[in-house]
Amino acid sequence: MSHISSRHVPHATATRVEPPHGAEPTAAPGTLLGSRKGQLKLLLRILKLRIFVALAVVLLYFSLTTGNFLSTANLLIMAQHITVIAILSIGMTLVILTGGIDLSVGSVVGFSGMVAGFLISRGIPIGDQVLFLNVFEVVVVTCLVGLAIGMINGALVTWLNVAPFIATLGMLYVVRGAALLFNDGATFSELGGHAEFGNTGFALLGGGTLFGIGYPVWLLVAMTVLAAAIAARTPIGRYIYAIGGNERAALFSGLKVKKVKLFVYAFSGFCAALVGLVVTSQLQTAHPMTGNTYELMAIAAVVLGGTALSGGRGTVIGSVIGACVISILNDGMVMSGVSSFWQMVIMGLVIILAVVIDQLQQRLQKKVMVAL
Amino acid sequence: MNDDSVVVEAQGLVKRYPGTIALKGVDFEVRAGRVNVLIGENGAGKSTLMKLLAGAERPTLGRILVEGREVSFANVREAERAGIGIIFQELNLFPDLSVCENLFIGAERCRLGVIDQRSQHEEARRLLSRVGLALDPATPLGDLYVGQQQLVEIARVLGKQVKVLIMDEPTSALSQHEVEILFGIIAALKREGVAVIYISHRLEEIIRVGDHITVLRNGEVVGVDEVCNIDVPWIVAKMVGAARKAFDYRPRELGEEALRVESLSLKKPNGTLALDAVGFSARRGEILGIYGLMGAGRTELLETLLGLHASARGRIVVDGRELGRSRAARRIERGIALVPEDRQLSGMVQSMSVAENMTLSSLVRWCLRWPGGRVVRPGREREACRRMVERLGIKTADIDEPITSLSGGNMQKVVIAKALLTEPSVLLLDEPTRGVDVGAKAEIYRAMLAVAERGVTVLYTTSELDEALAVADRVLVLSSGRLSADLPRDRADRDEIVRKSTPFAA
DSSP, X not given: OHHHHHHHSTTGGGGGOOXXXXXXXXXXXXXXXXXXXXXXHHHHHHHHTHHHHHHHHHHHHHHHHSTTTTSHHHHHHHHHHHHHHHHHHHHHHHHHHTXXXXXTHHHHHHHHHHHHHHHHHTOEEETTEEEOOOHHHHHHHHHHHHHHHHHHHHHHHHTSOOOHHXXXXXXXXXXXXXXXXXXXXXOBOXXXXXXXXXXXXXXXXXXXXXXXXXXXXXXHHHHHHHHHHHHHHSHHHHHHHHHHHOHHHHHHTTOOHHHHHHHHHHHHHHHHHHHHHHHHHHHTSBOTTTTXXXXXXXXXXXXXXXXXXXXXXXXXXXXXXXXXXXXXXXXHHHHTTOOHHHHHHHHHHHHHHHHHHHHHHHHHHHHHHHHO | OOOOOEEEEEEEEEEEETTEEEXXXXXXXXXXXXXXXXXXXXXXXXXXXXXXXXXXXXXSEEEEEETTXXXXXXXXXXXXXXXXXXXXXXXXXXXXXXXXXXXXXXXXXXXXXXXXXXXXXXXXXXXXXXXXXXXXXXXXXXXXXXXXXXXXXXXXXHTSXXXXXXXXXXXXXXXXXXXXXXXXXXXXXXXXXXXXXXXXXXXXXXXXXXSEEEEEETTEEEEEEEGGGOOHHHHHHHHHSSOOOXXXXXXXXXXSEEEEEEEEEEEOTTSSEEEEEEEEEEETTOEEEEEEOTTSSHHHHHHHHHTOOTTOEEEEEETTEXXXXXXXXXXXXXXXXXXXXXXXXXXXXTTSBHHHHHTTTTGGGGEEEETTEEEEOHHHHHHHHHHHHHHXXXXXXXXXXXXXXXXXXXXXXXXXHHHHTTOOSEEEEESTTTTOOHHHHHHHHHHHHHHHHTTOEEEXXXXXXXXXXXXXXXXXXXXXXXXEEEEEGGGOOHHHHHHHHSTTOO
């Protein structure tokens, strides 16, 4: 993780720089500057870890002000909410790091839920027979559907050269419409499956536990580790940052820019399909409008976590913590009885504040580097 | 004019940047009606000093006086109002706007709050003709070559009534012909009493146009004199501290054919040919200098070899294997590497560190194969970077520093290191010494020679005659997209090259 967060603060090593040729700065006396420099550095360190500070603040605030905030039942519910946004934000982070955006993830959540619901409750009609897949196969097929939609996004962005915002906005509508068309706007319920078809156990995905912790949380942990490792330790991760930083230079350096972009959109679609499965399993109903506006929450989590929308700078772990902050803030406000109108206002302000602080940090960083 | 009063004076300027002190108390006088030359190696502080004078940045300490009054500019516009104009080394223009819109950016001519297009176009034509460009002012700037864009930038500043004109490396992207136009402009400006501050790495140029010279080294003034009193060795000695030998051409043992190009053609968007049936071959360990004027097709040739122009026609054979219609990624695997002309735009990722930039093209070499894919081995990667830092003499505090903390020459070396780490059999360098000082230039040429000695075929483009002849075994001359001459070193004399590079010459 330390490696990941050092990416988040590309100038972190600046403290070691010595002026060349041993020249002494002719500026202000060293001791006086020293203490101020120390303060600046401390402030900068806090700013860099601001998303963790924010998490601690919301946790502390709500546990002090709200009665059973820390009760097991509540923590379990919040964990569910966190996983949904956090898994989406992981995929979104990689897309945004390349300088793109994926607005279609909310719709993919709904569509993939419908796919899973259809496969379990109706099965695939083949002639006058009906084929029922077992739950594992349903999960695999649904994930492949998510991947495929992501690849369509990627293909639009790369080969057809459609701006990511437009391509995924279009897919937002297309996929949502497709989800509604699936069962003429109706839901698929009764997802318990039938023992004789061998497709029971779908509820376990969203409701099962391991060591007392729900499967979705484990899934989140696994996806976080996977995406963080990709970002920090694999060539494709490095290329993601390079493309977001300077796409032209990436092209001149011989990077397979299109492949990398295809990968991030496919990965984002995959994440959305996972979320669709989890939500559908938890509700035991596939609703075509599931995931509506989730894309905006995912983007908010990514931005809150310190990733630049222009690409090239950010971390997966930051986005996951950002998703935690958003979810906890949401749930906490509901529990402490804040009106839902005020909830929206506060959420909006928090997101804007996050970006303002990011700008402040960038400016302070330069100042500290000059002062050294 | 004999009025050489001091227009601008800098006193004890200090400027600190993250990790470095660019200026350590510099005094500098600018005299009216003279060409005030500023020279020094990369990172000596020339560009920094000019940014302070032109209001682009503010000094950490020290004073700037304009005609005796102390000033503090908040931005470039304020400095322009005080009569100080600057032509930046890195182009500050808008590629999507027209030439005319660029010329009047921030100073639009308005009538009733609406831009007066006709008046602007007329003035634009006048300004363009002053810098020898016969262009429609409505042309999008992005369609122009770098050299032409540079001339537009010069025209833009000429449009302001300036008392002091700062030219930071104005000729680095210009052809010989365009340089002559520029010198004409400078002479006219001198007659008008304008003080010109001229920054260049081209020593012959300085001797030719300069009046007063100031030499910077490591952020300090190390020499001030009248240009008529000095010579090139004096400048070099002051700049580098001691006279240093530039580079040595040594004939090398050449291997078999490594690169063959046959009837390579590329159309420009306007239908004319950027490359017109270019064909040549090069052997292992051979260095080819490609000389041509602006727009002759040098950059297009190298970019086409790397596979950046899908519409190009012709055959390219590397190490006996035809490249077909493969793109850059594949061709780099096959042993071609390119160091692009514009390092800021196409050479480096500004948000990344020195090390990350260096291994960008060769990352898979420093990876471990895992079942799911490749994983970077940071130890191997960093070791490779350190080797390159040492081999090319890159001056950086640490390989984890952001690449933007380096000076221009060192950035260029990082970009070259990136290409070398792919272990190419054909190394292409597009204007590798553009905007690079004498010291770094020599190091870059030495690196090219060292690479060639290992059997790599090196192609480099240049718009400077001396550089075309510096280390090349052969000189290829391009003219309007055609290969007009292919001269072995012993037959490549200046006159012949110049004659062959001029379009429509006999």
